[in-house]
Amino acid sequence: MTVTHSMTGKTVLITGGTGGIGRAAAIALASMGARVGITGRDRPRAERAAAAIARESGNPAVDVFVADLSSQTEVRRLADEVLAAYPRLDVLLNNVGGFWAHRHVTADGLEHTFALNHLAPFLLTSLLLDRLVASAPARIVTVSSGAQSMGKIDFDDLMGEGKYSGQRAYNQSKLANVMFTYELARRLEGSGVTATVLHPGMTSTAFGAEDTARGWGPIIAVMRLFMKSPERGAETPVYLASSPDAAGVTGRYFADRKARTSNRASYDPAATARLWQVSADLVGLPVDAPH
């Protein structure tokens, strides 16, 4: 990745910087001079990743935060630790997400895909929002997927209790990332904090490896040969997190560093407001706060 501008003096938090797209984004942003915080579930693995990011970027300012983001208690603890560690936060990159072929339930009793892919960034962003606003101009970048275009928010069965499909749950969660971002951008108007969302492109990572659909292992192994490297997959999130060209851009969906049209449902303000309301209820936040 070609570095063309400086992030010196900026602080960036990347969820899931231990591998895949998040790790590559961490290396790129640290190479530009940013202090980078990464998160992971396992301290030794996260410490190893941070050491490698520091080595590969030549920037020792890499911090580790440990949290399982499928648990709201852990998201809240993570937010507290970040607020204690970072007096300013210039960029929040909501990157963690995944695909699970079978239905799993979190510690909070919620369907895992929706909880991790959508509710975790919703809650973490909400808890860090005042710090981001105080650090303005600041950026919130959320990693969605092209799968958002096939998504449908099933307000009658958000948790897939009726009939679970890994693909349907993933598509729904990734559409939720887009709708969250558009609603967030509306709420942040005039604050100096932008919210953008993106598709990184098909990227060769550990994506989906925790619970792969039966028979798909060998097919995915072949598909990986044609996928982007993590470095290339990180190009659009890094662009949105750091490029002067993306300054002030808000409420837009990107792929290949270009603004694109997203799922038609994402442009329905009544639906994005309803999703916000339901999400706030599920994480126990008041719907109007913060911002």
Ligand SMILES: NC(=O)c1ccc[n+]([C@@H]2O[C@H](COP(=O)([O-])OP(=O)(O)OC[C@H]3O[C@@H](n4cnc5c(N)ncnc54)[C@H](OP(=O)(O)O)[C@@H]3O)[C@@H](O)[C@H]2O)c1
């Ligand atoms: N790869 C693709 O082709 C592709 C395409 C479209 C969109 N995306 C999106 O890109 C984002 C990054 O995916 P990736 O491909 O880089 O995936 P990945 O290689 O599986 O990396 C996932 C990261 O998330 C962390 N993570 C997973 N479960 C977690 C949990 N419960 N709590 C906290 N952290 C957790 C992992 O950290 P630890 O294991 O260390 O905890 C790891 O750092 C996701 O939002 C995904 O939906 C990927």
